[in-house]
Structure formats: C-alpha cells, structure tokens
Amino acid sequence: MTDQKAERRGRTATAGFDRRLLPPMLLGSVLNPINSTIIAVTLVPIGDALGAPPSQTAWLVSALYLATALGQPVVGRLIDVFGPRRLFLVSTSLVGVAGVIGTLAPNLGVLIASRVLLGFGTCAGYPAAMALLRSEARRTGQDSPGGVLTALAVANQTIAVIGPLLGGLLIGLGGWRATCALNVPLAVAAVLLGLLRLPKEARTKEAGAGEPEQRGRLAAQLDLPGMALFAVTLISLLLFLMNLHLRDWYLLVIAAAASAAFAAWELRAPIPFIDLRVLGGNTPLLVTYGRALVAYVVAYAFLYGFTQWTEEGFGLSPFHAGLVQIPMFLVAIGVSIVSGRSKGVRGKLLVGALGQVVACAVMLTLTGDSPVWMLVLVALIFGVPQGLNSLGLQNSVYFQADPERIASSAGLLRTFAYIGSMVASSTAAASFGQRADTGGMHHLAWIMLGAGVLYLLLNVFDRTLGRATDGDTSADTP
Known part of the structure; x- marks a missing residue:
C-alpha cells in the first residue's frame, strides 16, 4: 500500500513543478534583498544614533555584501554537492542569530559584525532556489520554468517595495534596532518552511541517489584549498574597492597573487571549486557576469546614494524617503510580470540599459529645490x-550555466552583483564625504551614467543574447 501511494505521488509530482517548494524558495531568496532595502533608509538614523558619518555607515552595506559575495559561490558549490536542504537550514539559522546581535549591538563595530554574519546567513537562499528549479526541470522534463523564475524576480521586487517603507515604519515604532530584530521571525519562518517542505535527499545529479558512500567521497574531494584562495582573492579585492585609495595598493597585489595561485590550483584540482576550464569556454556566461557587475553598480548607487540624498540633501524623513522608492519597485513588479511571459533576454536587457541611462541623466537635473514629483519621476x-x-540576468544564467553547477553559477552571479554593490557603496561614500549633499549626488550620478553607458554597450554588442534561451550558448562566442 505504501509503495502504491508513493507511486501515485510520484506520478502526480512529475505532472509539473512541485509547488510545495515555492514558499521556502521565495522566503530564502528574499532574506538578502529585504535587508538590503531596509538598510537604505536606516543609514542616516544609525549614523545619528552612533555618531558615525556616511563614510563609516557605508560599511554596514559593504560588510553584508562582502560576506555574501564570498559565501554565495561557496555555499552554492556545497549545494551542488550535497543538495539544498541542510545548507538552507544552517544558513537561515544564522540570519536569526545575526538579528539578535544587531538588535543588541552597543556600537557600530558590533553592528557591522552582525551584518557580516547576516551576509553569510543569506547565502543559501538564492543558490538553493536555482538548484531546486534545475532539479525540478530535470524531473519533470520541462526545461523552462519561466513562471517560477518570474515568481523569484517578482518576490524580490515585492520585498524591495516593502523594504524601505517597512524600514521607515519600524524606525518610527522602535528605532533602527527594530529593523535588526525583524530578522528573528523571518529566520524562524524560513527554518520551519525548510524543515517541512525541502526534500531530505538532494535532487541534484552530483549528490544523486542519496548514497552515503558517494556523498562521503564527494565531501573528501571538496576543493577546500581552492575555496581558501578564492576567499583571499575576493576579500582583498573588495577591501580595496570599499575604500579606494592608492595607499592600499598592497591589497591589489595580494588579490593578484591569490588569483594567480587560485587559477593554477583550479586547473589541476580533480574536482575544482570553480571549474575554470568549463567556465573559460563559456564566454556568454562570463559576459553575463560582467554585465551584472556593471548593472548593479548603477542599481545600488541609486538605492543607497539617492536615498541618502533624499534624506540629507532634500530633507525627507526616513519614512518619506522610503515612500519615494515605492514607485520604482511597483513599476519593477509590473515590468517583471509582463516581460516574464517572454523567454527573450536581449530585449529585456537592452530596454533595461536604456532605462538606466535616462534615469541617470534626469538625476543630474535634480537640486534641493526640485519638486517632489521629480524625485518620483x-x-x-x-x-x-x-x-x-x-x-534578464537571472534567465541568462539559468540557460547558460552547466546544469550540474547551477547553484554555484547562480551564486557567482550574486557575487558579481555584490561586487557591483560594493563599488556603488564606496563610490557613494567618496562622492558624499561627510554629508549627502546635492553636489555629491551629481558627482555620483555622472559615475552612474558612465556605468550605464558601458552596460548598454555590453548588451548591444553581445550577439549571444538572442540565443540565451536555447540552452546551448556555452559554445558560442560574442
């Protein structure tokens, strides 16, 4: 009887994507964006409470993304090997711990430490979701789960709508510490959903069959030296980007030496952390990572820099600064829903690039005396x-990446996005200095415009984008 029930469940499950996986997938993937958007409206209140200028509170942004940029591909690789469940549970538990530490933080240093822990805690959500998507596609034979990919994008956009407004409300009710405490119930919900809904056995091919001996062999062959060299490379590079100054030239030397050692090691490793031979032959995926970095320089510079200016340079409260951001995310949700019905990638990225260029140009016309409707525009x-x-970037990676390394490839996408965010954060800090005034905002807007033009050119001249949904772009060259 039990076997018959299992067989019936199996036949039902293969009819389509297992919708029971959606709640933990969606909640796990939005833990990082909700903290990213809330912090945008809390930087000024935290700075006022702890006596820190924008150049110091910028570390609250950078610390989160430093940890996440490092952790996403590492956790993604572990998910590729062992499956998403256990990594999801451990990581989301760290989110709750980080929430407690941040709520009780007595100074900026401890608060920054909590953001580092929070970054590691949010590492598993997105790679786990992409791994589950790929394994469900393999199980069902439906290799284009466009609706679920769109749901992930829309969930992130919806959280981005709620984040700034929720941050402003929480600050009004309980101060900036309430925004840290929010992570505790979110982590509890994510862990419970993971325990109840995520499959106990990995559905990925590498960890397939659930054989303990096979998983033991894979554990023994995890590329720990490669992960360590990757960490040294990324940390030294990002520390340099966080505070651009020639006196820190030695960080670039360390990054260059570590990256050379990393490349040499990965090319010899039997099971490399990042298979450079495969990745090096997948030019479309490499270009996608590059365009993600540039795109997110513009996106995060607007999210953090523009929000700080609306509070300090324009004079809005944190709550009203959050309200100004809402039209952006409402439009983003609508655009994601409508465009998600189409498999095409090239059109999405071209229009997105043009939108960035136009928005940056309009930013240059703003002053402290501009009407509020200009901010909304x-x-x-x-x-x-x-x-x-x-x-568009998410869809590109899904179809361009090696299916057996989809989680680590998705993690690398987020890594490049977070590198872009840290470039944006350090650029905003350098542009504003001690205060986010209009002159600093215009300086930042010029940098954003340059990045936006570069992003547009990367999309115009990449001939592989038209074939990104064919799942066979890895052999193409731009």
Missing part, C-alpha cells in the same frame, strides 16, 4: 531597468 524611470535587468 526618477524612481518611476528606474523601475523599468530594476524589473528587466534582474529577470
């Missing part, structure tokens, strides 16, 4: 690339 324009770029 900029947010509305930015909503178009916000919706199109994230969806």
Whole structure:
C-alpha cells in the first residue's frame, strides 16, 4: 500500500513543478534583498544614533555584501554537492542569530559584525532556489520554468517595495534596532518552511541517489584549498574597492597573487571549486557576469546614494524617503510580470540599459529645490531597468550555466552583483564625504551614467543574447 501511494505521488509530482517548494524558495531568496532595502533608509538614523558619518555607515552595506559575495559561490558549490536542504537550514539559522546581535549591538563595530554574519546567513537562499528549479526541470522534463523564475524576480521586487517603507515604519515604532530584530521571525519562518517542505535527499545529479558512500567521497574531494584562495582573492579585492585609495595598493597585489595561485590550483584540482576550464569556454556566461557587475553598480548607487540624498540633501524623513522608492519597485513588479511571459533576454536587457541611462541623466537635473514629483519621476524611470535587468540576468544564467553547477553559477552571479554593490557603496561614500549633499549626488550620478553607458554597450554588442534561451550558448562566442 505504501509503495502504491508513493507511486501515485510520484506520478502526480512529475505532472509539473512541485509547488510545495515555492514558499521556502521565495522566503530564502528574499532574506538578502529585504535587508538590503531596509538598510537604505536606516543609514542616516544609525549614523545619528552612533555618531558615525556616511563614510563609516557605508560599511554596514559593504560588510553584508562582502560576506555574501564570498559565501554565495561557496555555499552554492556545497549545494551542488550535497543538495539544498541542510545548507538552507544552517544558513537561515544564522540570519536569526545575526538579528539578535544587531538588535543588541552597543556600537557600530558590533553592528557591522552582525551584518557580516547576516551576509553569510543569506547565502543559501538564492543558490538553493536555482538548484531546486534545475532539479525540478530535470524531473519533470520541462526545461523552462519561466513562471517560477518570474515568481523569484517578482518576490524580490515585492520585498524591495516593502523594504524601505517597512524600514521607515519600524524606525518610527522602535528605532533602527527594530529593523535588526525583524530578522528573528523571518529566520524562524524560513527554518520551519525548510524543515517541512525541502526534500531530505538532494535532487541534484552530483549528490544523486542519496548514497552515503558517494556523498562521503564527494565531501573528501571538496576543493577546500581552492575555496581558501578564492576567499583571499575576493576579500582583498573588495577591501580595496570599499575604500579606494592608492595607499592600499598592497591589497591589489595580494588579490593578484591569490588569483594567480587560485587559477593554477583550479586547473589541476580533480574536482575544482570553480571549474575554470568549463567556465573559460563559456564566454556568454562570463559576459553575463560582467554585465551584472556593471548593472548593479548603477542599481545600488541609486538605492543607497539617492536615498541618502533624499534624506540629507532634500530633507525627507526616513519614512518619506522610503515612500519615494515605492514607485520604482511597483513599476519593477509590473515590468517583471509582463516581460516574464517572454523567454527573450536581449530585449529585456537592452530596454533595461536604456532605462538606466535616462534615469541617470534626469538625476543630474535634480537640486534641493526640485519638486517632489521629480524625485518620483526618477524612481518611476528606474523601475523599468530594476524589473528587466534582474529577470534578464537571472534567465541568462539559468540557460547558460552547466546544469550540474547551477547553484554555484547562480551564486557567482550574486557575487558579481555584490561586487557591483560594493563599488556603488564606496563610490557613494567618496562622492558624499561627510554629508549627502546635492553636489555629491551629481558627482555620483555622472559615475552612474558612465556605468550605464558601458552596460548598454555590453548588451548591444553581445550577439549571444538572442540565443540565451536555447540552452546551448556555452559554445558560442560574442
């Protein structure tokens, strides 16, 4: 009887994507964006409470993304090997611990440490979701789960709508510490959903069959030296980007030496952490990572820099600064839903690039005396690339990456996005200095415009984008 029930469940499950997986997938994937958007409206209150200028509170942004940029591909590789369940549970538990530490933080240093822990805690959500998507596609034979990919993008955009407004409300009710405490119930919900809904055995091929001996062999062959060299490379590079100054030249030397050692090791490793031979032959995927970095320089510079300016340079409260961001995310949700019905990638990215260029140009016309509707207009324009770029880049990686390494490939996408965010954060800090005034905002907007033009050119001249949904772009060259 039990076997018959299992067989019936199996036949039912193969009819389509297992919708029971959606709640933990969606909640896990939004833990990072909700903290990213809330912090945008809490930087000024935290700075006022702890006596820290924008150049120091910028570390609250950078610390989160430093940890996440490092952790995403590492956790993604572990998910590729062992499956998403256990990594999801451990990581989301760290989110709750980080929430407690941040809530009780007595100074900026401890608060930054909590953001590092939070970054590691949010590492598993997105790679786990992409791994589950790929394994479900393999199980069902439906290799284009466009609706679920769109749901992931829309969930992130919806959280981005709620984040700034929720942050402003929480600050009004309980101060900035309430925004840290929010992570505790979110982590509890994510862990419970993971325990109840995620499969106990990995559905990926590498960890397939659930054989303990096979998993033991894979554990023994995890490329720990490769992961360590990757960590040294990324940390030294990002520390340099966080505080651009020639006196820190030695960090670039360390990054170059570690990257050379990393490449030499990975080319010899029997099971490399990042298979450079395969990745090096997948030019479309490499270009996608590059365009993600540039796109997110613009996106995060707007999210953090523009929000700080609306509070300090324009004089809005954190709550009203959050309200100004809402039109952007509402437009992004609508654009994601409408464009998600189409498999095409090239059109999404081209229109998204044009939207960034136009929005940056309008930013240059703003002053402290501009009417509020001009701020709303900029947010509305930015909503178009916000919706199109994230969806187009996500779809590109899904179809361009090696299916057996989809989680680590998705993690690398987020890594490049976070490198872009840290470039944006350090650029905003350098542009503003001690105060986010209009002159600093214009300086930042010029940098954003340059990055936006570069992003547009990368999309215009990449001939592989038209074939990104064919699943056979790895052999192409631009």
